[in-house]
Amino acid sequence: MNNNNSNTSYFIGFVLSLILTIIPFYTIQYNIFDKKILLIITISCALIQIYIHLVYFLHLIHISDRKWIITSLIFTIFIVFILVLGSVWIMTHLHHNLMM
Known part of the structure; x- marks a missing residue:
């Protein structure tokens, strides 16, 4: 993997992680949904973010x-x-x- 691909991978991972962090904060801060739905959204974003970190930052797909x-x-x-x-x-x- 060359340096340009690596930088692009890090940038995509950063943007996706940022979005998956903002979504639970926003939904909880403004109390948009019911508490059960907020819990599901938060856990879902956390699990997706774990996958994003494994793929885009640790590059575990390419090993x-x-x-x-x-x-x-x-x-x-x-x-x-x-x-x-x-x-x-x-x-x-x-x-x-x-x-x-």
């Missing part, structure tokens, strides 16, 4: 050895799962113990 990509993605998902659940667990216990 020929996909075994290591799958392994690293599974490990990353596992670590994020532990971090999110651990944070929720800690906040729940802090709320329970400090708000008595």
Whole structure:
């Protein structure tokens, strides 16, 4: 991949990421939809943005050895799962113990 293609890829990824960040902020700020729809929009934009980052910034589509990509993605998902659940667990216990 030459430098011009790489710069174009980064620019497209940046613009798409910016749009996918602005959409949830705008919809939540102005309370356009119901809370369930806002949650769906936010999660959808986050998942699409993860894909955008993998394709446009990390260039994982162009790598020929996909075994290591799958392994690293599974490990990353596992670590994020532990971090999110651990944070929720800690906040729940802090709320329970400090708000008595």
